[in-house]
Amino acid sequence: MEFIKILTSKTLFLAIFLLFSFMAPGVDAADKENCLMCHKYRQIGRIDEKGRKRSYFVSENIYANAVHRNVPCRDCHTYIDKLPHDPVTQEVNCANECHIKPPFSNENFSHKKIIDVYNRSVHGSKDDDSAELKAAKPYCKYCHLNPIYTRVDEQRIAFEETLSRCLNCHERKGVTQAYKHITHRLRSKTSRSPQEIVQLCAKNCHADLVLMKKLKVSRESMEAVKTYNESIHGKAIGLGSQTAADCVSCHATSSIHDIYKKDEPHATVNKANLVKTCKQCHENVTERFAQIDVHSEIGPHEKPFLYSVNVILGFVFYGSVFSLIGLAMLESYGRRKDGISMQIVRGTSWRGESKRKKSK
């Protein structure tokens, strides 16, 4: 009986514990039109014309913690005007105005401003682009893929202490997110780590030499990833440095999206702007300093003199190392034959008999 008592009390405890752990935290995403009525079901989806399985499930929990949690669905999915809606054929336009008003402003929020900057940059779609180039150019979601819509973790520098001052007046929920939103942009040029930036630029795109060749990019662009990875910036980033330069450190201003070809006057890597660009990290930058090659490739065509120096040094290096090792081996062979042992034992290492032909 005693045993059953304990068992029941334990079971009760476990049941209460499980009940609490399954209770979802308060979800208050901006779903005024109740889209989640259907989209909350895990199984919602279909097999499309191409035979691919499409899931239309929206996780309430993830959505409630995502960056777009306060944006009503139809602010982005504007083409939906009836219920049940037609199959979606249009992509979301990130330049839409949404019904969110940022603090201290009466205008509706929109990504339009940065999209304009982006469209002017080398990655923006241009009218005279070839079809291949148009297809290859990245769009917002290519970089802002945000796989599960997680926010950047910003708990590094005196987070709680600083935040506690905000909480004197503001409510925790909103201000925590606003604080994180601002501070992670204050820490460094990008909220992503330099490693992620390099990955984003290189993987599937700038490191894809077949694609790059198809797009007829310049020789420098073809080798850009390789030469970056061989440079001191690239090696340090590859090993986990957080301070060395990544791609956008040099190729964009603080608006990140304004990447231009180097012969355009706006480009940060244009000769006229190089001093300013290098100055972000290096002190006392001069015109002469800006001449230093960042994506340096020492090949037979680019830098024949340095390339030949490198080859000659290689020969000298292998030649001397192997001849020195050869000398040491010959020396040991000769001395062993003359009767030396490996170790000094009882005061001498010359314990053996000389096996040389002529001996005194």
Place this chain on the structure above:
Amino acid sequence: MSTSSENIAASSKEAGADEYYTYVEGVGNIPRDIYKYVKSDPLGDLPRYSYHIVIQHFLTFITFLILAATGLTLHFASLWWAPLVMKLFGGPDTARLIHRIAAALMVIASVYHLITIIGGTLHKIMTKKFNINRTQIPLIKDAHDMVHDIKYFLGKEEQRPKMYKFMYKQKLHYVAILWGTFVLVSAGTSLLFPETMATIWPNPRFGQDLARLMHADEAIMAITVIVFWHWSNVHLVPGRFPLQWSFLTGRITREHQIEEHFLEYVYNLKEFPEEREYMKKILRENGYDTN
């Protein structure tokens, strides 16, 4: 005393390096292969390096290992072991600092060495003890010694050449270290202070590329030579295995001194009466004449 030892050195050279017996006043005729019969203390019997040199070697050797470990990891950043070693040093940003501190220490050790060498040489010149044969300066004799020695290793000569305090191998290595340190320090300075060096280099683009190239190539060469040649030469070859204590004690074993630095041993005989007595005893035991 020093002048007389010079005379002996000179006379033995004139008498021919191939002579089996070398006459030393107060001892007698010393056969070239007497090193096979002497007793040695593994920690060293005869002085070779001053404590300055021992400290300098120790500083250089510790900083060299640190520089090699951090530098190679950065150079071979794409290899699988690089991130693991980098973690040991606390990430590339810390490793960079460690590399620079070690480099500064190595430069200090090099300057210390130059001061002791130049100062010591000046002192010797002033007290008329200077003997070019006992220095690291490469001479034509070293080329002859090398040919002679290789012939001995191949069994075509009866005995090893009679060499001074520094033999051809050591002089080669010393010149290589001078050159290597110069290249590594100057190229490293260029990499550390690119802003300043850009104002000095006639063509900064070329200069910086050259510095990057030379720093890496020279460092890898230095590391390879140290690991595969220097360490085997001083610690692994027969007679030196498992450890030659000279780099800590500053002293050399008697058999090593006679075998590879015979003329320096003659100098030692002139300097130390007890060494003369010991040599006489050994000669008598092995049936040679003494005086």
